[in-house]
Every structure is written in structure tokens, then in C-alpha cells.
Amino acid sequence: MLIAILSAFLGGLILNCMPCVFPIISLKAFGLLRQGGDQAHLRREGVAFLVGSLLAMLALAGVLMALRAGGEAVGWGFQLQSPAIVALLALVMIGSALNLMGLFEMGIGLQRAGQAMDGRSGLIGTALTGALSVMVATPCAGPFMAGALGYALVQPPLVGLAVFAALAVGVAAPFTLLCFCPPLARMLPRPGAWMVTLKHGLAFPMLAAAAWLIWVLDAQTGSAGLPFILGCALLLAMTAWLYGLAQRRAMSGKPARALTLAAATGLAAIGAAFAMPGQAFETRRPVAQADSGPIRWSPARVARETAAGRPVFVDFSASWCLTCKVNEKAVLSTPAFKEAMARTNTAFMIADSTNYDAEIEKAMSDLGRTGLPLYLVYPAGGGKPVILPQVLSIGMATGALDVAAGGKG
Structure with a gap:
């Protein structure tokens, strides 16, 4: 058991170097730089990221183990076999990119739009970033992970969850340890206007991840899923733009109820599309075997x-x-x-x-x-x-x- 836990932890550490997690590195880096060397807040961010990663991993592991106990043959990364989840993750990536580009502010009230997130709202955002890193990391299975996860899924639930928890700690460890390292806190530059440009630039890895997820959805569903996700992405961008307008009007003391209602309607429309997707999420059937090739x-x-x-x-x-x-x-x-x-x-x-x-x-x-x-x-x-x-x-x-x-x- 100890070998499996150690292997899972090492596998989680290695995941930080895998291409699956690269888009999340941009959010991690910006979270560190945003604090400008505030050691107390850095430590809180590190703990929040660890907690978010741990809870998301345990939730995924719990669902995976419950499905297997019920007779379903599912494995690591099973949620990405669902076109609906792939489409939802693509929209999350697009929304994060639009937020980084400054189209709207997320996690704060209208009256505080444009200000840095702090306190409880900032820590919740960091925890959600940790959870997102776990969701995006699941397509990768690096060295040390295969045997550890295979072991976890044939053990009693508590033992299995302990192995998955070690994997989550490995994923979160680099960011959390950096947050608890005082020399790093002193080396971080102070916040300033330069961070706006950095924030905008960090949106592009998120857009790259969204493009990859849309490609995966196309491979899963063919021509049915592509129009669906492109339409939802366009609607999400318009919704974000309307919400950003509402935030800026509220900051200047102008009424923004109509714009806020329009943005809420856009989100509701996206939710309705996911609730009633029609044939958009029907998986592509295997093609007939060709005479040559694999x-x-x-x-x-x-x-x-x-x-x-x-x-x-x-x-x-x-x-x-x-x-x-x-x-x-x-x-x-x-x-x-x-x-x-x-x-x-x-x-x-x-x-x-x-x-x-x-x-x-x-x-x-x-x-x-x-x-x-x-x-x-x-x-x-x-x-x-x-x-x-x-x-x-x-x-x-x-x-x-x-x-x-x-x-x-």
C-alpha cells in the first residue's frame, strides 16, 4: 500500500510537466504573481489549491469506484469519454480565457469589478483552479501512475481513496510548496500595470486547451457535435461581453439590470442546450475496417x-x-x-x-x-x-x- 501511495504521489508530481496540465500553469502563475509577495495570502492560496485538488480527485475517485462496484467497466479519465463533459470543459476554458482577457471579472460583486480578488472569493477561485487542474490532468497517465491506480481500484474503498488522495497531493504539491516558501515570496515582483498585459497573454494557453477539447468532441461525435459547441462558444462570448458591460455600468453608478438579465438569459440558454442537446452528443460509430493501415x-x-x-x-x-x-x-x-x-x-x-x-x-x-x-x-x-x-x-x-x-x- 505504501508503495502504491508513493507511486501515486510521484505520478502526480510528474503530471505537472505533462501537456494536459499546461493550461492550468498559467492560472497558477498568475495567482502567485497577483499576491506580490504577501506571504500570509500566499500560504492561504496554497492551502486552497491543495484542498480544491484533493476534493475534486476524491469526488472523481468516488464516482469511478462506485461505477466499477456496480459492474461498469470504466477507467481513469472516464469522464472525458462523455461528449457532454468534454463540451462543458471546453466552455470552461473559453470562459476562463475571456476572463483573463478582461472581458468580464469573475468571483466578485458588480460594485467591486476591476479590483483584485481577495479574501474568501479569491480563495474559492484558487480552490476551483485546483479542481480544474485535476479535471484536465485526467487524460494523462504518466510514469508510476498505471500500477498505482490499477492497485487502487481493486482495494477496499478507504485504501483506494488514500491512493487517489496521494495522487491529488502530488498534483498540487509544487504550487502549494512554492506558496509556503518565504524566499519565493520575497522574489515575486510587486503588482503593477504590467500584470494586465501578463493576464491577457495567459489567456492563450486556455484557448489552446479549448481548441484541443473541441477537436476531441469532433472526434467523438463527428459533424453533430461541432456546430453545437461552436454555437455555445459564441453564445458564451456574447454573454461574457454583456456581463462585462453590466459590471462597468454598475461601477460608474449607472443602471445595469437589463444587461445583467440579458447575460443571465444567455447562460440559461447554454444550460438549456446542454439539457436538450438533440443528436449533438451521439457518439460516432466505429468505421468499417479498411484493407490497409491499423x-x-x-x-x-x-x-x-x-x-x-x-x-x-x-x-x-x-x-x-x-x-x-x-x-x-x-x-x-x-x-x-x-x-x-x-x-x-x-x-x-x-x-x-x-x-x-x-x-x-x-x-x-x-x-x-x-x-x-x-x-x-x-x-x-x-x-x-x-x-x-x-x-x-x-x-x-x-x-x-x-x-x-x-x-x-
Whole structure:
């Protein structure tokens, strides 16, 4: 158990370096700089971020464990298999970007618009940032995490929750420790007009995350989901603009009730769209198998190929898994890997978990794995697969193919 907890903590630390969490780094950095070296407030922000991360992680873990206890085959990052949640997260990212650009102020009353958030409202915002970092981190499963999470999901609830809590502490640890480091507080520059420009610039990582999530939604739903999310994004931008106008009018002592009502109507319209999405969130069905290219994974197809004397490489991935995309670009699509595939006559299969697939989730669970990516190499002639690390290298992948090709019989 202690090894699993330590592995989860180390995995959480590493997640801070993964592309999934990069958009949240902008919010973290701005939160630190905004305090201008106020050590007491920095410590409160650090605790709030930790609490937000911990509560969000425990909530996700609780839902995940409850679903699995009820017989559902779901794994790490399961919420991103829901097009509705992907669309909602995209709107959260867009809203955060519009807020950073100054279109409106969030978390304060109209009479205080334009002033720095402090006190309770600022700490709530920091806690929500911690929760958002956990939600965005779930598509990634870095080193140390796979075994720890697989262990957590087969243990009693309290043990499992302890492992997930360690993961949350690892995610939040760098920001929280920096907040409790007095030398850092003294090094931070004082707040000033330069922070407005910085705040605007930090909006662009959020917009990049929104673009990625919209791409994931398109991969999940096809042409049905794209018009839905683009329409909601446009409505959200208009709502934010109206709310910003209302805030500025209220600050100058002018009536703003009509603008506030219009903004509230815009939010209600977005909520109604999510409540009645029509066919927008219907998942795309798998396409028919092409004559060439990667083979759609199935246990029967793996058995057939290995029985025919071919090694099999299986790529368990998803459109929302950024680590999968990095490995695909850096290793799986390179000429060296393709040459090794041809030389060893290896069958390349893809188990696409972009949308929920019970057979894929069960196969991963049987292997004691719950997060993506997952790479399996089956030896020619049959046998148990070799599980490759989640961060691939060309030498590691091609070496595994050579060993599998020589392992006939």
C-alpha cells in the first residue's frame, strides 16, 4: 500500500510537466504573481489549491469506484469519454480565457469589478483552479501512475481513496510548496500595470486547451457535435461581453439590470442546450475496417494473428489522451518504427477508447491497468503480452518488436 501511495504521489508530481496540465500553469502563475509577495495570502492560496485538488480527485475517485462496484467497466479519465463533459470543459476554458482577457471579472460583486480578488472569493477561485487542474490532468497517465491506480481500484474503498488522495497531493504539491516558501515570496515582483498585459497573454494557453477539447468532441461525435459547441462558444462570448458591460455600468453608478438579465438569459440558454442537446452528443460509430493501415483491436483478431505466426502491437489510446498523441508523433509514426513493423511482420492494432467501449475497458482492467496510454506486444505464436512503459522511445518499441518476432512457439 505504501508503495502504491508513493507511486501515486510521484505520478502526480510528474503530471505537472505533462501537456494536459499546461493550461492550468498559467492560472497558477498568475495567482502567485497577483499576491506580490504577501506571504500570509500566499500560504492561504496554497492551502486552497491543495484542498480544491484533493476534493475534486476524491469526488472523481468516488464516482469511478462506485461505477466499477456496480459492474461498469470504466477507467481513469472516464469522464472525458462523455461528449457532454468534454463540451462543458471546453466552455470552461473559453470562459476562463475571456476572463483573463478582461472581458468580464469573475468571483466578485458588480460594485467591486476591476479590483483584485481577495479574501474568501479569491480563495474559492484558487480552490476551483485546483479542481480544474485535476479535471484536465485526467487524460494523462504518466510514469508510476498505471500500477498505482490499477492497485487502487481493486482495494477496499478507504485504501483506494488514500491512493487517489496521494495522487491529488502530488498534483498540487509544487504550487502549494512554492506558496509556503518565504524566499519565493520575497522574489515575486510587486503588482503593477504590467500584470494586465501578463493576464491577457495567459489567456492563450486556455484557448489552446479549448481548441484541443473541441477537436476531441469532433472526434467523438463527428459533424453533430461541432456546430453545437461552436454555437455555445459564441453564445458564451456574447454573454461574457454583456456581463462585462453590466459590471462597468454598475461601477460608474449607472443602471445595469437589463444587461445583467440579458447575460443571465444567455447562460440559461447554454444550460438549456446542454439539457436538450438533440443528436449533438451521439457518439460516432466505429468505421468499417479498411484493407490497409491499423487494424481495429479485438481479442479474437489478436488470437487469429498470433496463431498465424505474427507478432501483434496493440495501441490502447484515445483522442483526449495527450500522452498518446506525443508517443504517436515521437515514436509510432516514425520511419524507424514502421520499418521495424515491416521487418518483423507485426500486426498493428488500435483499441480506440475515445468513446466508451466496455470491451476495451474490461481488457485493460484484466491487465490491472486503468489509464491510457497502454501498449501491448504479443509474441508470434501466442503467449502473454509484454506491457511497454507509458512514455515510449524508438529503441524500446523496436526492441520489443524484435523480441516478439523471435519468440515463436
